[in-house]
Amino acid sequence: MSKITIPIGPQHPALKEPASFKITLNGEEIYSMDMRLGYNHRGIEKACEERSFIQGLYLIERICGICSHSHSTAYIQALEELAGLQVPKRGLYIRTLIAELERIHSHLLWLGVAAHEVGFDTLLMYTWRDRELVMDHLAEIGGNRVNYAVNTMGGVRRDLTPDEIAHILKDVDTLEERTKYYAQVATEETTLVARLSKIGYLSQTDAEFLGAVGPTARACGVDRDVRRDDPYAAYGDVQFKVCVDHHGDVYGRVLVRVGELMESYSIIRQLMKNMPDGPIAVKSPRRIAAGEVYSRYEAPRGEDCHYVKSNGTDKPERVKIRAPTLANWRAVRKMIEGNYLADAPIIIAAIDPCFSCTDRAIELVRPAGAETLTWGALRQHGIDWHRKQGLDFAELNKKLNTQLGRVK
Amino acid sequence: MKYPGRMLGEVLAHLGAKPNTIKYPYEPAVVQAGLRGKIKFFAEKCIGCKICEKDCPSDAITVNKLGDKRFECIFDLDKCIYCAQCVDSCPKKALTVTNEFELAQLDRHKLRFIFHAPDAPPAPAAQPEPPAAKTA
Ligand code: SF4
Ligand code: SF4
Numbered sequence: 001m002s003k004i005t006i007p008i009g010p011q012h013p014a015l016k017e018p019a020s021f022k023i024t025l026n027g028e029e030i031y032s033m034d035m036r037l038g039y040n041h042r043g044i045e046k047a048c049e050e051r052s053f054i055q056g057l058y059l060i061e062r063i064c065g066i067c068s069h070s071h072s073t074a075y076i077q078a079l080e081e082l083a084g085l086q087v088p089k090r091g092l093y094i095r096t097l098i099a100e101l102e103r104i105h106s107h108l109l110w111l112g113v114a115a116h117e118v119g120f121d122t123l124l125m126y127t128w129r130d131r132e133l134v135m136d137h138l139a140e141i142g143g144n145r146v147n148y149a150v151n152t153m154g155g156v157r158r159d160l161t162p163d164e165i166a167h168i169l170k171d172v173d174t175l176e177e178r179t180k181y182y183a184q185v186a187t188e189e190t191t192l193v194a195r196l197s198k199i200g201y202l203s204q205t206d207a208e209f210l211g212a213v214g215p216t217a218r219a220c221g222v223d224r225d226v227r228r229d230d231p232y233a234a235y236g237d238v239q240f241k242v243c244v245d246h247h248g249d250v251y252g253r254v255l256v257r258v259g260e261l262m263e264s265y266s267i268i269r270q271l272m273k274n275m276p277d278g279p280i281a282v283k284s285p286r287r288i289a290a291g292e293v294y295s296r297y298e299a300p301r302g303e304d305c306h307y308v309k310s311n312g313t314d315k316p317e318r319v320k321i322r323a324p325t326l327a328n329w330r331a332v333r334k335m336i337e338g339n340y341l342a343d344a345p346i347i348i349a350a351i352d353p354c355f356s357c358t359d360r361a362i363e364l365v366r367p368a369g370a371e372t373l374t375w376g377a378l379r380q381h382g383i384d385w386h387r388k389q390g391l392d393f394a395e396l397n398k399k400l401n402t403q404l405g406r407v408k
Numbered sequence: 409m410k411y412p413g414r415m416l417g418e419v420l421a422h423l424g425a426k427p428n429t430i431k432y433p434y435e436p437a438v439v440q441a442g443l444r445g446k447i448k449f450f451a452e453k454c455i456g457c458k459i460c461e462k463d464c465p466s467d468a469i470t471v472n473k474l475g476d477k478r479f480e481c482i483f484d485l486d487k488c489i490y491c492a493q494c495v496d497s498c499p500k501k502a503l504t505v506t507n508e509f510e511l512a513q514l515d516r517h518k519l520r521f522i523f524h525a526p527d528a529p530p531a532p533a534a535q536p537e538p539p540a541a542k543t544a
Binding site for chain 2: 051052054055056057058062122129132140142143144147149152157158181184188189190193404
């Protein structure tokens with residue numbers, strides 16, 4: 001049979017964010033997949049270099065709308081290490097609490113999305129309803145449903161009252177009950193099990209070779225979790241199990257995430273029980289001593305890495321971010337081969353992808369090959385390229401300023 | 409026990425239940441007390457150090473000196489990301505966070521929110537005048 005290639009994206013009704021997949025089919029079967037990322041490049045790393053450390057924190061937090069705390073904690077840990085700050089215990093406990101609340105809402109969200117991708121919208125509705133309990137707590141503790149902004153250099157910004165602690169514990173009980181029910185649905189609902197089993201299979205060897213991270217890797221039997229292997233915040237003080245599964249398919253990824261939800265509830269109870277008294281933050285300097293730090297954090301989607309280099313001023317010299325989704329893309333290419341086209345959406349959704357968090361760097365491919373451009377040359381290239389397409393930003397800017405009455 | 413339709417019981421049990429969503433904006437939204445909304449400025453406490461301006465991640469706050477110990481504060485609400493870093497940074501507690509969040513406007517100019525300075529000479533208990541652009 002002759003092969004045909006189907007483009008999906010960059011703009012496609014089934015995609016929630018732009019990305020481009022080129023799927024080569026052999027009949028109904030996927031022969032290979034090629035992808036192009038980079039449609040969401042926002043220049044965050046560069047923008048960080050032009051802001052002070054504390055301003056950059058709020059920018060970093062906006063890398064992802066779901067794991068905002070993951071990115072801000074990974075970044076702030078690097079800064080605290082550079083500045084030699086000792087975060088008070090209570091601060092670390094609150095930071096860990098938010099991290100686990102975030103994991104809960106992220107995994108519940110994913111469960112809903114995955115259910116939706118296979119047409120099981122009933123599960124989507126119920127998981128998303130239950131997720132609201134967590135969102136309300138995040139809004140109450142941090143001040144916003146999405147960008148909680150709990151971190152600050154040297155600790156956290158807001159303390160917990162005993163009332164809040166009691167309230168959170170009550171809702172954790174409710175959520176635990178609900179999660180047990182979802183675990184039951186996921187393992188006993190035959191249509192769901194049949195739909196998710198044996199698709200998107202990835203062997204343990206491949207997962208390790210391709211550098212998969214997070215639940216994607218753990219569902220293939222890779223026993224790896226930064227929270228246990230390299231404890232940060234208060235993870236050294238709590239007991240928990242790293243959920244590993246050996247199915248290696250999408251079904252295994254469901255089991256791992258549901259298992260992680262149960263572990264998160266137990267972590268939250270331990271944190272609340274042992275929450276020490278005392279200050280939540282220490283005073284931090286504006287300038288940070290020169291040096292470089294590589295910080296790791298187990299985000300809901302896997303290991304998130306931030307590299308920060310300081311030159312002794314109040315601005316970082318370089319910030320590099322590796323979001324977990326980027327580490328999983330190569331694994332997707334492998335796991336999608338040999339499946340049916342209709343399985344592509346759920347296989348891609350099974351790594352819980354976050355396209356815009358991933359897009360960090362762009363590469364200019366020219367006939368002469370790749371080359372490194374300076375910041376100024378890149379800017380000029382962008383201006384010239386758009387001008388060739390008939391878009392002159394200088395003109396547009398002038399027009400906009402006139403319209404807004406801002407002519408200088 | 410493995411069989412299809414495992415969620416049927418749950419679905420039927422919810423048939424007569426009250427909806428989980430609310431009809432916002434026809435009903436008031438549930439707002440958490442801790443929500444970070446619009447920032448409020450107390451002109452009489454400000455010393456004009458401009459630390460808030462320096463730390464604001466999005467250039468949304470401007471403090472102007474109008475005279476001796478008289479400062480006005482301008483918020484560009486379209487730029488503000490409601491992070492409340494300015495509140496944390498202010499050494500004199502001249503800024504606080506409120507949970508007012510319904511700040512959308514059709515006219516962009518109304519997003520410029522000015523907390524006026526007290527009249528000169530400053531009356532000790534002068535309250536900042538609420539400007540015209542105040543929203544519901
Ligand atoms: S809340 Fe944040 S963005 Fe808004 S004025 Fe204050 S510091 Fe700036
Ligand atoms: S930081 Fe506080 S005291 Fe200083 S200018 Fe801003 S509002 Fe005024």
